[in-house]
Amino acid sequence: MLLAADVGNTNVVFALYDRREIKARWRIATDPRRTGDEYAVWLLQLLEIEGYGREDVKQIIVGSVVPRAIHNLTVLSEKYFGVTPLIAGQGEAQWGINIDVDLPSSLGADRALNAIAAHARYEGDLIIVDFGTATTFDAVDFNGAYKGGIIAPGINLSLDALVGNTAKLPRIAIEAPRTNSVIGTNTEDQMLIGVFWGYVAMMEGLIDRMKAEIGRPSKVVATGGLAILFDLHTEIFDAVDSDLTLDGLAILAERSA
Structure with missing residues (x-):
């Protein structure tokens, strides 16, 4: 089985995959100082609660927008699972897509993973909206190439700024x-x-502008924690896919194997 770790600025989400099916998932607050041993105390108990053991994990992949967290997750993988983890975007887990922006290396792992998973799942040109600490809008063309996008403050950041000031x-x-x-x-x-x-x-305004600039029919896919809430109050989304980033990790792991 595959253990995928999606490290965001706010939370780390672990998912246990059997092929492309998620069997269990767990969430913990992101803390770059959390050691591999601390992760293990928490994660191994949760695996056991779900009826799995460390011996069931044969492959581990990490996608991170917090570089400092990668070392401790590597320690977790090697010390407690006996597995050298794949790091999304590096080595055997290279993106495998064209990244058509000024500085491809600056693209966040979560956005590249979303592009990979969305292109595998949906046809044509895509606009991906990811509700995280920041809200990102990404354009992926019909060939699966990442074309660029927008970064906006997440709604909680906006509220924090309003209340805090x-x-x-x-x-x-x-x-x-x-x-x-x-x-x-x-x-x-x-x-x-x-x-x-x-x-x-x-x-709605930014997506309208992106569609006009793309110039072709584009499907809008939403992901992230608040996607379901906003989907109830706007018609702009064609699909809501809560597991897009994790599924991107699973696709990369499958390719490397």
């Missing part, structure tokens, strides 16, 4: 407003309208 505005939860009205009658509603509907308007 004002004296009286309260902390609110990210959720859909109770109504479609964009004229709030209290402070909390006005903040939620600004953050939520403002974010929807930003996404």
Whole structure:
């Protein structure tokens, strides 16, 4: 079985794959200082709870946008599973796609993995929206080449900036407003309208501009934690695929094998 680790700025998501099927997944806060031993104490117990042992893991792949985390995950892999991990984008796990931007090496692992998985799953030109710490919009052409994109502050970052730089505005939860009205009658509603509907308007506007620039019909695929929430309140997404980044790791691991 394959153990895939998707290291984001906020969370590390581990997924246990049997071929292309996810059998279990676990999430832990990203901390570059977390040692391989600390990962092992947590992860080996969770494997056992799901009915698996370390001997079931034959291959490990890591995709990371936090370079400092890679060493400790390598220690975890080699010390506790006896496996040298594949590192997405390096060695046997090279991307295998054209990255048509000014500095290909600067492309985040999560965005390359999304491009690989989306092209394998959907046909034609694609726009991939990934809701993470930042929200990214990526253009992938019908040949699977990565053409570039947009980086915007994630909605939680936007809210943190609003609350952290004002004296009286309260902390609110990210959720859909109770109504479609964009004229709030209290402070909390006005903040939620600004953050939520403002974010929807930003996404719709940027995607319209990307489609116009691409000049061909493009399918919009959303992934990340808030994709399902926003999908209920906008018509811009053609598909929501929560496991896109993990599936990109599984594809890379399969190719290397």
